[in-house]
Amino acid sequence: MTTEPALIVENLSLALGRANLVDGVGFSVAPGEVLALVGESGCGKSVTAQAIMRLLAPVIRQTGGRVLLAGQDITALPERAMRALRGQAMSMIFQEPQAALDPLATVGTHIAEALRRPLRDVRDQVLQMLAEVGISDPARRIDQYPFELSGGMCQRVMIACALISRPAVLLADEPTTALDVTIQAQILDLLRRLAAERRTAVVLITHDMGVVADIADRVAVMYAGRIAETGPTAQIFARPRHPYTSLLLASIPRLTDAPKSALAVIEGRVPTPAEFGPGCRFASRCPLADDTCRAATPPLRDMGDGRLSACFHAEQLP
Amino acid sequence: MTAPVLEVTDLAVHFPGRTGAPVRAVDGVSFAVAPGETLGLVGESGCGKSTVSNAVVGLVPPTRGSLRVMGTEMAGATRATKHEIRARVQMVFQDPVTSLNPRMSVGAAVGEPLLVRGLASGAALRARVDELLEEVGLRPEHAQRYPHQFSGGQRQRIVIARALALRPDLLVCDEPVSALDVSVRAQILNLLVELQQRRGMASLFVSHDLAVVRHVCDRVAVMYLGRLVELAPRDALFAAPRHPYTRALLAAVPEPDPVAQRAKPRVPLAGEIPSPSNPPPGCTFHTRCPFATERCRQEVPSLRPLGESMVACHHAETLA
């Protein structure tokens, strides 16, 4: 890719008290590209997105790393300047659209606010945006309140709010997790189309490998606060270069495998930040773990095919 | 044919609605679960899956219809009969955290149903609890610990051990793996399949996840707006879905395989699920169905046999 990345995250580290929540996470996203950040609950996906937006809860500190937006380092920007960027140069959407919308504000007011203009001045633009995100009958919906909309429609409104100012970057944190599959399919199609048309760089946070397979150009797999593996979607699924990715993919029941066959199991559970040791954080569950793994942190290594893997023994995988 | 463990006939559950019209959460559902069989109940949020399973275990009263467990009618049964039958049907819920009393040790929680019914006490009870813990992949020494000392997957194992204590004839599972992390989901699914095979126990398995249902069930019932739209053996349902809604649902499942997923024809289902307090007339799916005709808007399709399947669609033959 020759275009300059819209977003670069370098070596991001976050801490909660002494616990190290996120450790040296980095990735970049090009305009029009969808990067999926996948991992299980508690692996640090959401706090990473919040750190990029600088919307971290006060108890969480950034202990290292930089965030570059269109080449500009925004890590040390004062809060005033960040406020000017949020919702303008970069936007975020969440899992529970109903909770993110103000129950006392109409659909139109929400979207106009994203443009920072009174609704009457931008009504036509808002109506057009509602149509673009697939809301039927925009002229009626524009004056409705969130409680009058279904979850799927609320998510469309959130997307309209997030994209109307044409941000360079959209952070989408589990945007379809609370939705039904038929509605999820509609929203994923919408995100894909808008990202392509508007050249928005999208960071899609999800725990669902099906969603990743559907929409992502590239994937960053996170485990316990670190990147386990990153690379193009097709390669990650076809031949994982990290034992965690490989077991995760084997553990998912699929519409194509033999019913009732034993699924691959990842023994044990994800360690909590208090349990992180000096070595690889997957070592307690990894069938390939040895003393090397328990002694030192495996660095992200270039696998020579556009992929990085944080595993000492990546070459041993089939 | 052997007598079914569970027989549900024309079950309806209506809740009082906010606006006056009742919420028709379940509106005329019939099915049976044979001994040793796992029947899956799938559908999207609010279609009434949980209400069906709650009615089966007696958590909500039916508005209409019959529920027979091992041949005994539950509607209008005496308290004593209900109490006896309830022991034959046990339930596992989605959230293992709220399903366990935090102040009760694991051993006490698992043994409680036996103790309460006077079936075991003292050393015999402890031995039974140890057996149950081992059966679900935990260790006897775990009996002394408390729920907060366990991960989500282990807590779901504890919940399952407790549900098995009375050797139920029917296990009702409502989204048993939905709250679990992807990496521990497989552990619990493997356990459920093992238990089916080892105990030959019948179960009703409620889930919104079609791949999970396909993995553990023998037959599958698809619900839409409080009614069954299709009921078929697993392989028939997944290989040749008959109802337009089943097809749309299957097409919408994103498969964890980028090559297959991206090659799939995209036929997104338009629109949203109507409100169960104001269901559309005729076939309730007609507002979203690409094949709807005038007849569909007027006449309710009944669930009728077609090949190996049962399907509630006027035009199922012509769609095949």
Ligand SMILES: Nc1ncnc2c1ncn2[C@@H]1O[C@H](COP(=O)(O)OP(=O)(O)OP(=O)(O)O)[C@@H](O)[C@H]1O
């Ligand atoms: N106690 C209740 N009072 C009023 N309405 C209820 C009650 N319980 C359920 N409902 C309504 O009944 C309908 C069916 O709900 P149910 O919980 O059975 O759906 P479900 O298929 O299990 O959905 P999900 O996938 O979200 O768990 C919904 O419209 C729901 O809001």
Ligand code: SF4
């Ligand atoms: S570094 Fe070692 S423990 Fe970590 S994933 Fe690789 S083989 Fe497993």
Ligand code: SF4
């Ligand atoms: S009865 Fe008509 S509306 Fe209903 S599913 Fe069949 S074709 Fe569609």
Ligand SMILES: [Mg+2]
């Ligand atoms: Mg439910």
